[in-house]
Amino acid sequence: MLLLALGVLASPLLLLPLAFVLAAVYRRVLAALRLDTYAHLPQPRHADAWLRSLVFGDLGAVQRAPPAEQHLAWGRELGDVFVYRSMFYTPRLWLGDAGALNHILGAAHSYEYPKPGDVRRFLKNLLGEGVLVAEGDVHRRQRRIIQPAFNLSSIRDLTPVFFKHANRTSAILARLTAETSEAKDAPFVPGQSALSAQKCGKGSLVLDVSAWLSKTTLDIIGEAGFGFDFKAIDEFEGIAKGDDVAAAFNTMMSATVDIGLVQILQFYLQTLPGMAWVRDLPTQRQRLMRATYAVLERSSQRIIAEKREAIAAELREAAGESEKQASGKTFTKGAFEDARSSSGRDLLHLMLRSNMASDIKDSERLSDAELLGQLTTLILAGHETTQTQLSWCLWVLSSRPAMQQRLRDELVEHFAGRDELDFDALNNLEYLDFVTKEIMRYISPVVATRRTLVKDDVVPLSKPYPRSDGKGSFSYVELKKGQDVFIPIQYMNRSKELWGPTADEFDPERWRNVPEQAKAAGFPLHLLTFIEGPRGCVGNRFAITEFKALLASLLLKLRFEHIEGWEVEQKQGVVVRGRIKGQEELGMQMPLRLTCV
Ligand code: HEM
Numbered sequence: 001m002l003l004l005a006l007g008v009l010a011s012p013l014l015l016l017p018l019a020f021v022l023a024a025v026y027r028r029v030l031a032a033l034r035l036d037t038y039a040h041l042p043q044p045r046h047a048d049a050w051l052r053s054l055v056f057g058d059l060g061a062v063q064r065a066p067p068a069e070q071h072l073a074w075g076r077e078l079g080d081v082f083v084y085r086s087m088f089y090t091p092r093l094w095l096g097d098a099g100a101l102n103h104i105l106g107a108a109h110s111y112e113y114p115k116p117g118d119v120r121r122f123l124k125n126l127l128g129e130g131v132l133v134a135e136g137d138v139h140r141r142q143r144r145i146i147q148p149a150f151n152l153s154s155i156r157d158l159t160p161v162f163f164k165h166a167n168r169t170s171a172i173l174a175r176l177t178a179e180t181s182e183a184k185d186a187p188f189v190p191g192q193s194a195l196s197a198q199k200c201g202k203g204s205l206v207l208d209v210s211a212w213l214s215k216t217t218l219d220i221i222g223e224a225g226f227g228f229d230f231k232a233i234d235e236f237e238g239i240a241k242g243d244d245v246a247a248a249f250n251t252m253m254s255a256t257v258d259i260g261l262v263q264i265l266q267f268y269l270q271t272l273p274g275m276a277w278v279r280d281l282p283t284q285r286q287r288l289m290r291a292t293y294a295v296l297e298r299s300s301q302r303i304i305a306e307k308r309e310a311i312a313a314e315l316r317e318a319a320g321e322s323e324k325q326a327s328g329k330t331f332t333k334g335a336f337e338d339a340r341s342s343s344g345r346d347l348l349h350l351m352l353r354s355n356m357a358s359d360i361k362d363s364e365r366l367s368d369a370e371l372l373g374q375l376t377t378l379i380l381a382g383h384e385t386t387q388t389q390l391s392w393c394l395w396v397l398s399s400r401p402a403m404q405q406r407l408r409d410e411l412v413e414h415f416a417g418r419d420e421l422d423f424d425a426l427n428n429l430e431y432l433d434f435v436t437k438e439i440m441r442y443i444s445p446v447v448a449t450r451r452t453l454v455k456d457d458v459v460p461l462s463k464p465y466p467r468s469d470g471k472g473s474f475s476y477v478e479l480k481k482g483q484d485v486f487i488p489i490q491y492m493n494r495s496k497e498l499w500g501p502t503a504d505e506f507d508p509e510r511w512r513n514v515p516e517q518a519k520a521a522g523f524p525l526h527l528l529t530f531i532e533g534p535r536g537c538v539g540n541r542f543a544i545t546e547f548k549a550l551l552a553s554l555l556l557k558l559r560f561e562h563i564e565g566w567e568v569e570q571k572q573g574v575v576v577r578g579r580i581k582g583q584e585e586l587g588m589q590m591p592l593r594l595t596c597v
Helices: 001-012 012-033 048-054 059-064 069-078 096-107 117-127 136-150 150-181 209-226 230-239 244-256 262-269 276-280 284-320 333-340 347-356 368-381 383-399 399-416 425-427 429-444 490-493 508-513 514-522 540-557
Strands: 081-085 092-093 205-206 449-452 457-464 475-477 486-487 558-561 568-572 576-580 589-594
Touching: 048 059, 059 069, 069 081, 069 092, 069 490, 092 096, 092 475, 096 457, 096 486, 117 150, 117 284, 117 368, 117 449, 136 150, 136 347, 136 368, 150 205, 150 209, 150 230, 150 425, 150 540, 150 558, 150 589, 205 209, 209 230, 209 244, 209 347, 209 368, 209 383, 209 540, 244 284, 244 425, 284 347, 284 368, 347 368, 368 383, 383 399, 383 429, 383 540, 383 558, 383 576, 383 589, 399 429, 399 540, 399 558, 425 540, 429 490, 429 508, 429 540, 486 490, 540 558
Parallel strands: 092 486
Antiparallel strands: 081 092, 205 589, 449 486, 457 475, 558 589, 568 576
């Protein structure tokens, strides 16, 4: 009996959790005795019972609150620099100080602060081996290849593509709105629930705008990104069969909403030595993610093969060579420049151009797997973020009819009957620019990100903070290798110190005179929405131009309003999305009332 008990005790399956709990107890005792490295930093009071906080730290409090709300509450109570606890009471350093963030994200130190293992594992599961997951030299090399595709002249060239899809969607929505004659018991247009159908009236259509915007931004990244037609809107409208990628994508997004503490624990465990098997546990979510990623991968492979063949054929034709003569040959950037007609100027064309050109070293080229990773990354990073940002913008403008009309007036004046503007004219619209930046400040689709440290470092702060033991102040933090750092994007964008007492209000006019403190923070566009430095969002210019084209096109044709009594709540997935309280079973949605202008 005793032997059996010892055998059970020695089982690694039991010893491991025991070791984690013992390590957590050790950390907790050190913290209680004020003996740990961060004793001088403020810490939140635990919202959970002793044992639960030992396993999940303060993550339970973050999980329970709407996205970023707990972050805002902690930052305002404890200050810009403090420590909270993650899995097994591991300290996580919260840095809401602009000086510290510039140090960590800026060019000089960014590669010393990679993404933590659990974050990379999660992203890799979702997106494969793209630039979002790569680190160090691999990232540097990948970014060098893809960056030129996102430069100013490329985005200038892509502006008509943004308008083409934006105008198509707004025209369909305007037609459906005009045709609506009464409320019905069952849905009668795509993207509508029965509850939404019951709220319609003559010339007044209620539907989930986020569903339409998701299809539209997917079609945009398809064409602007890869010269490929996903036919997402066609399929939604029921006029053609779309690419499987749209359906796969929706499944993937639903699987990432409501990730609970158990999943966070699973991601944490699989990054520890000898624990990779946790990754392969056949959970339902895991199976779903694998299957949907496989669809994404298949579509991406097809897109790359078609694009390669199109470019090669064009170059052969230009050189007057047969397929046989040209096989295995690489081309200079100049040759690609000349061959821009039919294969277009999409991001993939530009990436292949910098990758296939003979004037870059072989060691710097993207492998096929890496190229594939960029596609899956761009499909996700390039569509759901902008869709969400725009849905929140329409939601915010729906409760501010005067602001919405002021923006429409500006658009009517400058579009002057046309249905598109070029890149420069679009970016010269002042109020559109103010509204765009303000929504990106007010609701940041990516609320936070994390980094870890590969070697000890001393992080300078932009001002001294009082020590929690009352013994003076500290103006830097010493970090040890392996330390997790939390970067509170939404908190920084709502900082009262940077933006003044009205930081929590949506006020586009604030952009007329950006406060000196916000300028001094040194973030691009004075925002942390796209973070900054070598790991900053490569698609920020793409996103802003696409966002403006979509918003302009929609507001020129349609008026948006809230539905009385329906309360939207924010839910955290890969990005922050909305759902209606009391309609949780319908999943993520942003139903609004549309009427024609
Ligand atoms: C409103 C829209 C968008 C927001 C708020 C946004 C935000 C971000 C943020 C915060 C990151 C950094 C993530 C981290 O390191 O933890 C990022 C990275 C990235 N974004 Fe965006 N993004 C947007 C749109 C886009 C678009 C349209 C594209 C492409 C077409 C794109 C492509 C990327 C890529 C490739 C990265 C990885 C960059 C790297 O690690 O080098 N994003 N984005």
